[in-house]
Amino acid sequence: MNRNKNKGKEKREKKGIMEYTKRQLVRWDTEHFWHPYTQMRWYSEVRPPIIVEAKGNYLFDIDGKRYLDAVSSIWCITFGHSERRIVRAILEQAKKLQHSTTLGLSNVPAIVLTKKISSLVGLPKVFLAEDGAEAVEVAVKLSLSYSKRSGRKRKVFCTVKNAYHGDTAGAMSVSGKTIFTSEYAELMFDVVELPSVYCFRCPFNRSKVKGERMCSYECVEIARKTIKRNRGKICAVFVEGGVQGAAGIIPFPEGYIKMLREETEKYDMILVVDEVATGFGRTGKLFGFQWEIEKPDIVCLGKGLSGGYLPVSATVVSQKIYEVFDGELWEYKHFFHGHTFTGNPISCASAVENIRIFEEGNVIEKIQDTIHYLQKRVRELLELEYVGDVRGKGFMWGIEIVKRNKESFPRGFMAGWRVALDMWKKGIFIRPLGDVLVVNPPLSIRKSEIDIIVESIKESVTKLKTS
Numbered sequence: 001m002n003r004n005k006n007k008g009k010e011k012r013e014k015k016g017i018m019e020y021t022k023r024q025l026v027r028w029d030t031e032h033f034w035h036p037y038t039q040m041r042w043y044s045e046v047r048p049p050i051i052v053e054a055k056g057n058y059l060f061d062i063d064g065k066r067y068l069d070a071v072s073s074i075w076c077i078t079f080g081h082s083e084r085r086i087v088r089a090i091l092e093q094a095k096k097l098q099h100s101t102t103l104g105l106s107n108v109p110a111i112v113l114t115k116k117i118s119s120l121v122g123l124p125k126v127f128l129a130e131d132g133a134e135a136v137e138v139a140v141k142l143s144l145s146y147s148k149r150s151g152r153k154r155k156v157f158c159t160v161k162n163a164y165h166g167d168t169a170g171a172m173s174v175s176g177k178t179i180f181t182s183e184y185a186e187l188m189f190d191v192v193e194l195p196s197v198y199c200f201r202c203p204f205n206r207s208k209v210k211g212e213r214m215c216s217y218e219c220v221e222i223a224r225k226t227i228k229r230n231r232g233k234i235c236a237v238f239v240e241g242g243v244q245g246a247a248g249i250i251p252f253p254e255g256y257i258k259m260l261r262e263e264t265e266k267y268d269m270i271l272v273v274d275e276v277a278t279g280f281g282r283t284g285k286l287f288g289f290q291w292e293i294e295k296p297d298i299v300c301l302g303k304g305l306s307g308g309y310l311p312v313s314a315t316v317v318s319q320k321i322y323e324v325f326d327g328e329l330w331e332y333k334h335f336f337h338g339h340t341f342t343g344n345p346i347s348c349a350s351a352v353e354n355i356r357i358f359e360e361g362n363v364i365e366k367i368q369d370t371i372h373y374l375q376k377r378v379r380e381l382l383e384l385e386y387v388g389d390v391r392g393k394g395f396m397w398g399i400e401i402v403k404r405n406k407e408s409f410p411r412g413f414m415a416g417w418r419v420a421l422d423m424w425k426k427g428i429f430i431r432p433l434g435d436v437l438v439v440n441p442p443l444s445i446r447k448s449e450i451d452i453i454v455e456s457i458k459e460s461v462t463k464l465k466t467s
């Protein structure tokens with residue numbers, strides 16, 4: 001009896017799960033923890049791994065099994081898990097000041113972070129928030145206030161079909177009417193929608209060759225005309241930073257963001273570039289917009305801002321927008337937005353250290369070789385029978401599974417999840433978007449690890465034949 005008790009204790013300590021047993025955790029996980037974007041019935045049947053620690057590009061579960069984090073824990077890990085410098089910055093800050101409000105008060109990490117973000121983006125004012133959706137929500141509110149207060153009186157927002165900008169009401173509204181948002185139509189305001197940029201299923205794409213596009217960039221021209229037609233009512237145009245993420249990793253056609261910059265300047269509209277997913281090296285430049293334009297009027301940052309360590313996001317704003325909020329205290333013209341944890345010093349300290357690594361390490365130059373290798377290897381997947389399209393930019397890649405040509409597998413077949421679960425078994429963690437496999441690894445991914453991901457996809461996709 002006693003020997004068994006000791007054995008149990010040793011086992012728990014070895015597994016590093018504090019005082020809880022695996023059995024307890026598994027039970028509580030399904031009984032109490034309602035997971036985001038997760039069908040809990042499926043969850044309790046599949047019992048996905050419970051992660052207890054992570055190092056470098058790997059996650060470790062409660063049984064000690066290792067998983068290559070091929071999606072950067074939902075696209076936010078930059079330099080890997082347990083990065084020494086970021087962890088130290090967090091610990092040091094936690095010992096000094098864990099929190100104090102930034103509503104009319106300041107703290108050192110928040111000040112330094114706003115200064116650094118402003119220099120990197122090239123816009124002077126930085127409003128801090130906690131996650132990507134809030135950074136977008138702030139951009140929505142600022143754009144509307146700017147339009148009203150500057151006498152423009154335009155109240156309509158413009159966005160690209162299938163966009164994803166987060167799941168709060170304003171962020172949903174400027175997102176596409178998709179499976180993410182359609183249930184909440186009553187909460188969302190109307191927008192002017194620009195056509196889809198999903199080349200693989202675009203009616204203008206005449207190419208019969210996998211992975212190629214043959215069109216006259218009709219989507220760009222239709223978008224240009226739509227903006228012109230609605231010039232009297234659009235206050236701001238929202239766009240993701242060069243790649244639509246949750247829509248299925250869809251890169252914008254070349255010149256798209258440049259076109260938006262030209263049109264928004266011509267008609268005096270605000271251009272908001274949402275870099276929540278694309279920022280911090282994901283597309284091969286520090287920010288995705290830098291491929292085509294010098295700067296928009298507003299930039300939203302999140303995810304990789306803290307290297308994936310703590311929740312912190314930012315809305316970076318031009319001087320002209322900031323100025324409409326300027327006034328005397330009694331005028332109440334200041335921006336009515338802010339949360340309890342806005343500018344939390346520990347979160348900001350993690351982001352400052354992440355940015356320092358970017359600044360000191362010549363990171364953008366160094367990642368180019370990895371990007372070329374990743375691109376070359378994922379493109380090989382086009383040869384597979386069940387792969388219809390491989391698309392992406394930088395570290396963000398989408399591999400669309402099809403039954404044949406452009407025909408999808410039946411919905412109930414869950415092709416994307418079949419492949420993902422098979423890859424989990426082999427120790428590679430991916431999370432698909434429908435039948436699009438997403439490969440979006442940390443910037444610290446090694447070539448040998450890219451090989452592991454690609455070979456595993458090949459094997460698991462080929463298996464669909466027999467499953």
Ligand SMILES: Cc1ncc(COP(=O)(O)O)c(C=O)c1O
Binds near residue numbers: 166
């Ligand atoms: C482009 C974009 N904007 C905003 C968000 C929302 O970010 P968060 O999940 O941190 O609220 C996401 C999330 O995936 C995103 O991809």
